[in-house]
Amino acid sequence: MSQESSLNGEINPDDTIKLLVASDIHLGYEEKDPIRGEDSFIAFEEVLQQAVVNDVDAILLGGDLFHIANPSKNTLKRCTDLLKAYTLGDKPISLQFVNERNEDGFESFSRMLNYEDPNVNISIPVFSIHGNHDDPSGFGRISSVELLSSNGYVNYFGKWVDLRRIVIKPILLKKGETKLALYGLGHIHDARLCRMFDEAKVFMQKPDDPGWFNVMVLHQNRADRGVKNYLPENALPKFLDLVIWGHEHDCRIIPEPNVVKDFFVIQPGSTVATSLSEGESIQKCCGLLSIHKGLFRMDPIPLKTVRPFVFESVNLASYQDERRLDEGDVMKKVQEFAAERIEALMERAKAQLTGDDRQPQLPLIRLRLEITQTKQQFNAIRFGHHYLGRVGNPIDMVIFKRKMSRVNHESTNMLDDAAIKEQFKKEQREEQWGLRAEEIAENYFKDVKGTDQKLEIMCPRSMTELVRRLKDQQDCEAADICKFYEEKAVKFLEAQADSVVTGENIDEVFAGFHEHESNLYDQMLAMLDLKASKTSNDQGSEQGDSGTGKRTRGGSRGGARGARGAGTGKTTRGARGGKKADVVPPVTEVQSKKSPIASVATRTNSTNKSRSIDYDSDSTSD
Secondary structure: OOOOOOOOOOOOHHHEEEEEEEOOOOEOOOOOOOOOOOHHHHHHHHHHHHHHHOOOOEEEEOOOOEOOOOOOHHHHHHHHHHHHHHHEOOOOOOOEEOOOOOOOOOOOOOOOOHHHOOOOOEOOOEEEOOOOOOOOEOOOOEOHHHHHHHOOOOEEOOOOOOOOOEEEOOEEEEEOOEEEEEEEEOOOOHHHHHHHHHOOOEEEEOOOOOOEEEEEEEEOOOOOOOOOOOOOHHHOOOOOOEEEEEOOOOOEEEEEEEOOOOEEEEEOOOOOOOOOOHHHHOOOEEEEEEEEOOEEEEEEEEOOOOOOEEEEEEEHHHHHHHHOOOOOOHHHHHHHHHHHHHHHHHHHHHHHOOOOOOOOOOOEEEEEEEEOOHHHOOOHHHHHHHHEOOEOOHHHOEEEEEOOOOOOOOOOOOOOHHHHHHHHHHHHHOOOOOOOHHHHHHHHHHHOOOHHHOOOOOOHHHHHHHHHHHHHOOOHHHHHHHHHHHHHHHHHHHOOOOOOOOOOOHHHHHHHHHHHHHHHHHHHHHHHHHHHHHHHHHHHHHOOOHHHHHHHHHHOOOHHHHOOOOOOOOOOHHHOOOOOOOOOOOOOOOHHHOOOEEEHHHOOOOOOOOEEOOOOOOOOOO
């Protein structure tokens, strides 16, 4: 399979599915900032406008639509206003949903697609998974994206809460002669997901009949951030044709082939800079994905309303002799040098101005200075005050990177502040700016020497999980983690019948308790998952037969609304409720028992692989 290939003859637009692809919108990022508060909303509006201009069949989002799990009312209102303005209307829908109405396994969306709901006028369907910022949380394990799904604005898919076994079933869509199998998996903690792949607990079901173009949308670490802390591309099954990879913010939207698994990977990147790293300074884009039978093509669409951002890293050792940075008032010399570089970066940022009236004008500047001596460091916040009104991020324009020597401290009963600061700067030095404070603390407790500074009951990973759920998801039930470890510790001490436990030997006794940290951590996660699943089941039982009635109503549609697409041939929207012509038999509930549900560990290749479309060429190559 080759990235550059084409079809002989003319491409029939009635057989071509057009999708507007974007990811990591992060609505609400810095919404209270008077300078940058509008950036995420402006970029999202441009994405929606591009969908309208290019007359796409649907919008496909790769997660992190919202920046936090519980977005503010302002963010939710702004989001729904934008979706209402650009995705509602009377335009006929050309995508035909061919899954059986009563098929199970689709916990990820509300039993019907929003454009099949007779109470909602959808002109452009939006399909979205959740990311790590807007993942299901709190009572009922509800994602903020799920709220949009309940309101009929978004088709939310890829949610899976039972992490003992994952079975991913596709959404089957058809337009003319082109058949699309859309797989989705919302964000799952990388370590856990990798373990499930290794244990062959992830399954993907393929349709019975051939000829489907298989697209997978996921939201995981793609870059190697350590063992079990990212999802290797080669862990994905070989029958996939295209993978839409969310979460990574650097834009790599040109399809990249995976030669081992013979599929392509598209990484849209983010539409707004949330971390001023080098990868964020790459031109931000959304993309127009065209699929014709077994072929595809991706056309990047550079965004014109993104705030200019310029990144530069300078090693002061290269200028030490020229600037005499080892003598005199070193701090003043470095500050003058930084001012010169900032002015130069501001000039470079002007090249990113597109002329669009909506584009924010004040640029984002990030100057990283690699220093060799402590005296070369100055107060970056005070320095930034001179650039108020000239840049979008005056107080954090300049950061310092220096080599830290290992700090040796005597063991105390208090946390080692210097060691924690060293750990934080170590992450800076290794450019792991994606790590959050709780992860830095976890690394600290892993490396700390001496029992006096180690956690006595909880393990570092459990503490990290507790902080993450409280901070990102505002999950009050996260306190059950403390209760879980308290109960386990009490049972462990009660089991020490043969030994006398005193205040002096308590650390030695608990050394045996911590030998089972990994098992305890897995049990703790299983406890939280079981509690969440029970909550979801209780809510489902309270609804009684309402879900069944919803599906029955969907099966009897037709009527006046069905007339919208009648007689067009091109459109399938009008055929709802009546019989469906030329519909490939879907994977039904009964057939699924005989269907090729292939574990990722024992997956098989598909018969025909996809090629990308080159509309300007007359030759086809594999």
